[in-house]
Amino acid sequence: MTAPAIRPPYLDPAADALLAAAPTPRRALFLDRDGVVNVNHGYVHAPAQTDWVPGIFALVAAAAARGYLAIVVTNQAGIARGLYDEAAFLDYTAWMHREFARRGTPLLATYWCPHHPEAGQGGYRVACACRKPAPGMLLAALARFSxxxxxxxxxxxxxxxxxxAAGAGVAGRRVDRADWGDAMAGLLAFAP
Ligand SMILES: [Zn+2]
Structure with missing residues (x-):
């Protein structure tokens, strides 16, 4: 079986305006989702399950001030496992984008991998190029948004x-709970 195509991203409704306003060369702040954007309670896919990671909005705001476009890249094995479908994921993603936009810290796009090589059901059980640590989602974003x-x-x-990130030539930083809160925006000290 050949590797499935990487899903086109969920694009924020303001994506064109965000891209037009971005300085060149264009730069991204790639964000993992669970554990970085929202607290990882396990297979989060509804607003009621969502607790924002403290400091995430400050991080995106500080990044935007430096010209970074915020892009989420998330493994969604919950889709592969049949816990929720891609339509539900996209509904939730649209809500998440609205929550960021209304705080003045819009996200440009969200990329997701719905596959899992062992636990996936049906066509979702596949070795793909998008599930991290593969760099496929980042490579697709780099190409699509130049x-x-x-x-x-x-x-x-x-x-x-x-x-x-490394596989796509992008510097990365691993964070944990000790970085939540005021330290989140400070992570940009490690950014190019
Ligand atoms: Zn995948």
């Missing part, structure tokens, strides 16, 4: 996030 990898940065909470 982003400069050497000017971009990733924040994740697993080694697989940082490995995915």
């Amino acid at each position: 982003l400069a990898p050497e000017a971009s940065f990733l924040v994740g909470d697993h080694d697989s996030d940082v490995l995915a």
